[in-house]
Amino acid sequence: MPNAMAQTLDVVELILEDHRRMEDLFRLMRSVEADRAAALREFSGLLIAHALAEEAKVYPALKRYKKIDDDEVEHGEEEHEEGNKALLELLEVDEVGSEEWDEKLEELVQAVTHHADEEERTILNGARENVAMERREELGEAFIEERERHLKADCGAIDNVRKIVGS
Numbered sequence: 001m002p003n004a005m006a007q008t009l010d011v012v013e014l015i016l017e018d019h020r021r022m023e024d025l026f027r028l029m030r031s032v033e034a035d036r037a038a039a040l041r042e043f044s045g046l047l048i049a050h051a052l053a054e055e056a057k058v059y060p061a062l063k064r065y066k067k068i069d070d071d072e073v074e075h076g077e078e079e080h081e082e083g084n085k086a087l088l089e090l091l092e093v094d095e096v097g098s099e100e101w102d103e104k105l106e107e108l109v110q111a112v113t114h115h116a117d118e119e120e121r122t123i124l125n126g127a128r129e130n131v132a133m134e135r136r137e138e139l140g141e142a143f144i145e146e147r148e149r150h151l152k153a154d155c156g157a158i159d160n161v162r163k164i165v166g167s
């Protein structure tokens with residue numbers, strides 16, 4: 001029986017799947033009919049786990065490829081910091097759905113969308129063109145494992161986000 005949950009291990013596809021989930025969660029957070037607090041909780045964990053796993057397991061490996069631009073990879077790390085800061089500002093707003101919350105949400109959407117676009121155009125296309133599928137699958141496994149480890153440790157909790165932004 002075909003398994004509907006069959007997962008690719010290609011690190012490029014796995015990263016893209018996370019980016020698409022982040023877009024879904026932005027839509028939920030913008031909807032007055034959705035459980036916006038729950039969407040933010042999921043988003044917070046996903047953003048932090050995703051970025052930490054990229055930085056620990058994916059970016060360093062890709063830097064070793066001559067044809068992948070190291071500056072783009074380093075720029076990606078800077079953009080993670082901007083995304084984390086914008087996330088923290090949203091988490092710190094007391095009332096979900098207030099005017100201030102909506103403003104901070106739009107700043108977060110902007111920072112994360114900008115980074116995801118750029119990452120897809122530069123780093124991920126570089127990986128597609130230069131990294132063999134076998135290696136992409138190895139990196140995908142390492143990415144998933146690291147991402148899970150952070151999710152299990154509740155990496156999106158506000159205290160942890162504060163710690164990450166402050167460091």
Ligand SMILES: [Fe+2]
Pocket residue numbers: 015019050054116119
């Ligand atoms: Fe990403």
Ligand SMILES: [Fe+2]
Pocket residue numbers: 051054076080115119
């Ligand atoms: Fe990233």
